[in-house]
Amino acid sequence: MNSLAAQQPEPAGLERMRGMIHYQRNNFAAANLAFEKAILQDGNDLLATQMRGVTLYRMGQPAAAIPFLERANSPIASVNADGTYVLAVCYLDVHRYDDARRIFAQQYKISADSAASYLFMGRMLLRRDHPAESEQMARKALQIEPGLPLAHLLLGQLALSRSNAAAAVAEFEAERTINPMNGEVYERLGDAYLRALRYEDAQQSLNCALLLEPNSTGPYILLGQVLLKRDDALTALNYLLRAERMDSSNHLIHLLLGQAFRALGRKEDATREYKMAESIQNAGENQK
Structure with a gap:
């Protein structure tokens, strides 16, 4: 490639190719320089323009990325959806929420002013960690x-993140009324009841979640917690052993076991499980 670069004039598309190689190697500073040269050589190179925007975003410069992504978005959005998504995320990061909503609505083929778009x-x-x-x-x-499904579910999640169990x-009860066949709703509601110390209600809700989500570990783990709170360790053990068979690398399951x-x-069994929980947690921290 360097020998090609030495040719005068430099072959068309070479700097864009160089930029793509650097980008794939996560060498974003070098990729940005190469895409900049490609654009100087050919102002109509929309792929280089888009990739410079994506690269700037990966470098933590969303505001600088937006003009390049905007310029490339309409002509080649159907070819490279990644750039469109990155443009929307850049809008989020610079708090241009109406613009982000418009881009996401285009991607998902819904009206930008619809309830679904706002949800x-x-x-x-x-x-993106903007709860308010x-x-x-x-x-x-x-x-x-x-009556929009999943809106109360989101509000309930936000309330739980603030430790506001009530x-x-x-919110989860409101979602259950709108969306009674969604297993996640009963799981989240059971979690909220557990945190509100409403153990009987939690157990009933989590049993409903199990019927709708038999292959999800969440309800089994939560039922184990609820039953331990209700001093029914034997039944709790049965649920937790089932969860462990489904996900043996979950440290919380071993802690509860x-x-x-x-x-x-x-x-002896308790000591073994505590050691297993500690080992899994330490391994996870070492990978960070």
């Missing part, structure tokens, strides 16, 4: 369409 923004903002703005979007979605229960074994007087 989608709420979920994306929560993922996420709540605003979810409430706007419900204002437009009060508010979470109210240790508690169940200890409550049943099985000290």
